[in-house]
Amino acid sequence: MFSFIARRLGLLIPTFFGITLLTFALIRMIPGDPVEVMMGERRVDPEMHAQAMERLGLNKPLYAQYLDYIGKLAHGDLGESLRTRTSVWTEFSSLFPATLELSMAALLFAGVLGLLAGVIAALKRGSLFDHGVMGISLAGYSMPIFWWGLILIMFFSVSLGWTPVSGRIDLLYDIEPRTGFMLIDTLLADDVGAFFDALHHLILPAIVLGTIPLAVIARMTRSSMLEVLREDYIRTARAKGLSPARVVFVHGLRNALIPVLTVVGLQVGTLLAGAVLTETIFSWPGIGKWLIEAIGARDYPVVQNGILLIACLVILVNFVVDILYGFANPRIRHQR
């Protein structure tokens, strides 16, 4: 197991450096030079221009610039936002819990509903329900989620007035951020009204963000469940006289979960990309909206290192999924 983890960790290092190369290159690929872009439309005085180039280290050869960049990263220096002058890391870490809360709510929604729908569809293979689930999940998989969000807002928020249109919580409430998770912070502040208000704000974005994972989980659970239900141990369990529910959920689902979990792990990247769209639609103050606004404002340090942080996050999650998968399935662990 140890060597397995070490091997996977070893694979991470070149990937990490590759990502830093990519984010490093991104800034250099801007047409024109970065100083002109940062200074805006004004004509730049040549002397000031040279000074700025020197201050930013842009007059050094490329490899030296890259080493500078890596050195700064190693010291945890991710630069500061051109707009707010706060450090990129501070901004990222204060906004990240919002994205995490949204993503977790979306996964919860997708997981519970997807597993349930997948299991029932597999049990009633060929039934109307099965066809319905497969059809809907194919549609969900093809869904432009930015549009889906607008449609849900139009229906539930505008027409029915059930849920708020945007944001995380009503401005009335002043909740001290302790964990960064609004649902937990409101409870810590002992404000039940605020808790339900935050929950209200969370529902629609979570559904929107969870739609594609829901479709994937439902399809995967169904096909994996169909496979498992054919196994001998299921027949044995039935023959032993176990209750059908026990056979399905304990003997069947537990084994069917492994491929489903892998797929969910792979969905994390998709989830973060979806968060960019979802946060934009719902004005959810998370890292997705932050990144898009930074792009709009040409705030390059934020764009560069925001992307770096998100990529690292995805790599890390995939690494954890890999390890968990190794735990669950010894065959993977002992490959090669």
Added chain:
Amino acid sequence: MTMSTPIPAVAVDQSLLYPSPYKEFWQAFSKNKGAVAGLMFMLLVIFCAIFAPWVAPHNPSEQYRDFLLTPPSWLEGGHIQFLLGTDELGRDLLSRLINGSRLSLLIGLSSVVMSLIPGILLGLFAGFFPKMLGPTIMRLMDIMLALPSLLLAVAIVAILGPGLINTIIAIAVVSLPSYVRLTRAAVMGELNRDYVTAARLAGAGLPRLMFVTVLPNCMAPLIVQATLSFSSAILDAAALGFLGLGVQPPTPEWGTMLASARDYIERAWWVVSLPGLTILLSVLAINLMGDGLRDALDPKLKNAA
């Protein structure tokens, strides 16, 4: 020596003949009703895209100032001349949707071609030189896969600037790794086959081995992947348009149309619903087709996705 008797002419029973590959493919494909429905819809979209100037009832940029936000014709206040209603500038929605199909198909097609060709080449090289080039190429692809595709596309467009060409480039770059991986895997599988050895012995050079001997036998998964990445290209292009990073207004692009429609969510549902519905239906149709293609071309993959 026996006298040769003339072979009696037998009416050939057509059903006993081995069907042509195209016929066989069509038989397998048409069994899947969803796939046929998807194909029909896509043929309609393609028709609209090609003949847009003749099919569309109005010029997509023409602003009918007296008919701002006119509802679809079947609703109260609708006009028969604007079948699906008009947008906030009085432009005919149906005409914009029809013209938008041109852009979506153009982006889909060109980004698939732009990633398929380098993807196949890189995959072939990685497969044919598993010691020298393979690891380097695959590592590069892993790095690209570490970023969520939409995010990488957003990053690329953020640097290159928004616009049609840059959208295509971004989407092509993003879908490159899957082609490389698929080609390499298929090539590695084929290389051990006897027919490849035979071709080698017969003296086939590297280019011939690559493109004539091996590549045609790796096409099935690539065709399926090309279909699927066509649909995600349309989706990603629309997402970029929606974020304001794709094709710029006033060009009628489906995602861009949605972005400008956001402000009218309370007053004009058709401006919001119809472009998105078009995207959904197109993507769904292509995905259905992709499923059918997979079943028909590559039965092994049937339960893979």
